[in-house]
Amino acid sequence: MVDVARRAGVSPKTVSNVVNGYAHVSEGTRERVVAAMAELNYRANLSARNLKSGRTGVVALAVPWLSNPYFADLAGHVIRAAEAESVTVLIDETRSEPERERRLLDGTGSHLLDGVIISPQALTADDLAQLRGREPMVLLGERIFDGGVDHVAADNEAAAQELTEHLIATGRRRVATIGFSGTRLTGTPQLRRAGVQHAVEQAGLAWDEQLHLAVEGFQRRDGAEAMRALLALPERPDAVVCFNDVVALGALKALAEARVDVPGEIAVAGFDNIEGSDYAVPSLTTVDWDNAQLAEIAIELLLDRIHSRRPLRAREIVVRHRVVSRESTGG
Amino acid sequence: MVDVARRAGVSPKTVSNVVNGYAHVSEGTRERVVAAMAELNYRANLSARNLKSGRTGVVALAVPWLSNPYFADLAGHVIRAAEAESVTVLIDETRSEPERERRLLDGTGSHLLDGVIISPQALTADDLAQLRGREPMVLLGERIFDGGVDHVAADNEAAAQELTEHLIATGRRRVATIGFSGTRLTGTPQLRRAGVQHAVEQAGLAWDEQLHLAVEGFQRRDGAEAMRALLALPERPDAVVCFNDVVALGALKALAEARVDVPGEIAVAGFDNIEGSDYAVPSLTTVDWDNAQLAEIAIELLLDRIHSRRPLRAREIVVRHRVVSRESTGG
DNA sequence: ATCGCTGTTTACTGCGTTGTACACCCCCTA
DNA sequence: TAGGGGGTGTACAACGCAGTAAACAGCGAT
Numbered sequence: 135m136v137d138v139a140r141r142a143g144v145s146p147k148t149v150s151n152v153v154n155g156y157a158h159v160s161e162g163t164r165e166r167v168v169a170a171m172a173e174l175n176y177r178a179n180l181s182a183r184n185l186k187s188g189r190t191g192v193v194a195l196a197v198p199w200l201s202n203p204y205f206a207d208l209a210g211h212v213i214r215a216a217e218a219e220s221v222t223v224l225i226d227e228t229r230s231e232p233e234r235e236r237r238l239l240d241g242t243g244s245h246l247l248d249g250v251i252i253s254p255q256a257l258t259a260d261d262l263a264q265l266r267g268r269e270p271m272v273l274l275g276e277r278i279f280d281g282g283v284d285h286v287a288a289d290n291e292a293a294a295q296e297l298t299e300h301l302i303a304t305g306r307r308r309v310a311t312i313g314f315s316g317t318r319l320t321g322t323p324q325l326r327r328a329g330v331q332h333a334v335e336q337a338g339l340a341w342d343e344q345l346h347l348a349v350e351g352f353q354r355r356d357g358a359e360a361m362r363a364l365l366a367l368p369e370r371p372d373a374v375v376c377f378n379d380v381v382a383l384g385a386l387k388a389l390a391e392a393r394v395d396v397p398g399e400i401a402v403a404g405f406d407n408i409e410g411s412d413y414a415v416p417s418l419t420t421v422d423w424d425n426a427q428l429a430e431i432a433i434e435l436l437l438d439r440i441h442s443r444r445p446l447r448a449r450e451i452v453v454r455h456r457v458v459s460r461e462s463t464g465g
Numbered sequence: 466m467v468d469v470a471r472r473a474g475v476s477p478k479t480v481s482n483v484v485n486g487y488a489h490v491s492e493g494t495r496e497r498v499v500a501a502m503a504e505l506n507y508r509a510n511l512s513a514r515n516l517k518s519g520r521t522g523v524v525a526l527a528v529p530w531l532s533n534p535y536f537a538d539l540a541g542h543v544i545r546a547a548e549a550e551s552v553t554v555l556i557d558e559t560r561s562e563p564e565r566e567r568r569l570l571d572g573t574g575s576h577l578l579d580g581v582i583i584s585p586q587a588l589t590a591d592d593l594a595q596l597r598g599r600e601p602m603v604l605l606g607e608r609i610f611d612g613g614v615d616h617v618a619a620d621n622e623a624a625a626q627e628l629t630e631h632l633i634a635t636g637r638r639r640v641a642t643i644g645f646s647g648t649r650l651t652g653t654p655q656l657r658r659a660g661v662q663h664a665v666e667q668a669g670l671a672w673d674e675q676l677h678l679a680v681e682g683f684q685r686r687d688g689a690e691a692m693r694a695l696l697a698l699p700e701r702p703d704a705v706v707c708f709n710d711v712v713a714l715g716a717l718k719a720l721a722e723a724r725v726d727v728p729g730e731i732a733v734a735g736f737d738n739i740e741g742s743d744y745a746v747p748s749l750t751t752v753d754w755d756n757a758q759l760a761e762i763a764i765e766l767l768l769d770r771i772h773s774r775r776p777l778r779a780r781e782i783v784v785r786h787r788v789v790s791r792e793s794t795g796g
Numbered sequence: 797a798t799c800g801c802t803g804t805t806t807a808c809t810g811c812g813t814t815g816t817a818c819a820c821c822c823c824c825t826a
Numbered sequence: 827t828a829g830g831g832g833g834t835g836t837a838c839a840a841c842g843c844a845g846t847a848a849a850c851a852g853c854g855a856t
Contacts, residue, residue, distance in 0.1 A: 182512075213557075355744075412685075
């Protein structure tokens with residue numbers, strides 16, 4: 135910057151003013167500075183700027199698994215939404231490890247981050263209470279916690295209920311689920327299960343605990359194993375709601391191997407509308423969240439919080455969803 | 466840091482020495498400083514450190530599409546490999562836009578990046594020649610360019626040849642390909658095509674140009690469209706090599722819709738061994754690259770270059786691959 | 797000619813850290 | 827006892843930028 139200033143015959147501060155678009159710089163000066171910058175191929179040093187401003191222009195997005203196409207897609211949307219605001223996104227894979235989630239949020243990221251968008255998996259309300267107010271953060275995906283933290287939520291319960299109603303409306307009477315997690319009382323799986331249960335009970339159908347299987351991970355393997363277990367039951371289900379598409383694809387595989395006709399004998403549905411779910415064999419009925427909207431809102435909330443001096447009230451916004459009916463349920 | 470120093474009764478520089486593990490600090494002093502840091506919850510300011518050191522500890526990984534599970538997986542490996550070296554990775558989705566690739570490499574990233582790992586799609590040798598020597602960079606995935614740049618390559622031609630030999634060995638006689646790109650003379654698709662052609666010709670089989678279709682993108686949709694075109698031929702192929710798994714999954718879908726038996730009537734193979742290719746219906750024969758190895762080498766080469774003062778000779782390393790035989794080829 | 801005003805530009809300073817140079821202390825040896 | 831020598835700690839400056847306050851130029855009004 136000093137070199138540019140010398141070349142343009144001005145002070146370094148004037149160069150800074152030009153770079154930052156300060157209003158009161160004469161046209162001639164501006165041109166000379168711009169020319170000098172171009173000639174010297176000058177680019178501002180972000181580290182120095184950050185040191186002065188106390189901000190880095192970097193936010194983290196923490197997702198459990200990048201290998202899950204849903205999160206890869208979400209990450210893409212967040213990156214694009216952030217780009218529109220000249221913010222850089224750091225992707226962090228938490229691998230569902232509570233320790234990694236906590237470390238990210240407690241600021242051990244050591245001044246590299248202005249804020250964090252996190253899709254929590256293992257975080258408890260206790261963890262969150264401790265972290266509240268520390269670093270700007272936005273939670274994604276579900277309404278687990280009481281408040282105090284900005285939240286972009288999806289209405290998992292309603293979506294699960296609609297999905298199940300769709301199954302029942304197309305003649306299914308014995309609806310199973312795969313993906314309940316017995317180890318926690320809150321969280322997405324519980325909400326989705328509750329939605330399914332509401333739909334089943336409102337339709338006057340029996341609720342059979344046997345049909346609702348927990349999984350360890352949320353991988354294809356888990357879906358396939360659970361499906362095999364369901365097929366081994368004396369009285370098979372005629373529909374299976376998997377709590378994400380990855381698990382559903384595993385279930386489809388197990389059905390194909392067992393030569394069970396989908397949707398003829400058993401209908402299958404998932405959540406997330408991941409890339410490729412429309413090209414599965416058969417294509418998968420699922421719930422689509424508006425990830426573009428989700429990403430935009432998350433970035434907006436986070437930047438609000440970063441730029442505001444005073445503490446803001448926690449906000450919660452629910453994004454759109456819709457059931458996408460495809461071959462796997464006869465759609 | 467000043468506060469910590471005061472509390473520990475030492476100078477700020479001593480705190481710095483403790484933080485950086487400088488050898489000659491007495492045990493007592495170190496303990497007092499560590500205690501003071503803990504009490505004050507001190508964390509070093511990275512911006513300031515970067516300003517002094519001239520490095521940021523951040524490298525970018527540029528991939529064409531994060532939505533392609535192959536790149537999502539690769540990104541995960543690179544993040545982990547970098548983490549082991551205390552380096553942070555910024556994911557950049559170039560969307561195959563030449564402009565984005567160029568901008569990333571010409572340093573317009575403005576001092577945020579120590580270096581770049583890029584899986585080039587649209588970059589030409591000309592672009593590269595201009596950028597050479599500017600910023601530390603490592604190219605991934607194929608051996609397109611002459612040199613002057615570090616490279617972690619895969620032997621696409623050999624892999625394609627092995628894959629095709631596998632098809633021929635299991636009785637296929639009419640091998641088609643999907644994914645050739647007519648618009649460029651170099652690059653992965655060309656290498657893979659060449660490998661297929663070698664195998665076909667070495668087996669004494671005819672090479673029929675009609676069987677080798679270009680695609681626009683490399684999405685499932687493209688694979689499905691191309692497959693339908695192949696099915697419409699008067700003389701159908703009995704094997705199809707798709708130039709990545711995503712395209713292959715699209716082809717499988719088109720075959721399922723046309724009720725063509727795989728592998729009975731037509732065998733299908735892909736490249737990349739993406740997550741889920743083993744759970745496709747039928748599971749997909751493909752080429753597996755050792756992404757963990759690839760990521761480790763890429764990070765190692767890049768860090769070497771970042772830390773070395775003098776220019777290094779460009780290096781090229783080829784990672785392992787292996788053909789994974791699954792149901793789609795009768796494996 | 798002087799004043800005050802607006803618009804433009806500058807000098808100075810500090811953000812938090814670390815490299816350099818040096819001071820100090822203690823112990824060992826000649 | 828004097829003179830090294832290694833271990834331990836400190837003062838100072840600088841990395842590149844932007845905030846602050848103040849200086850300066852040009853203009854019309856007095």
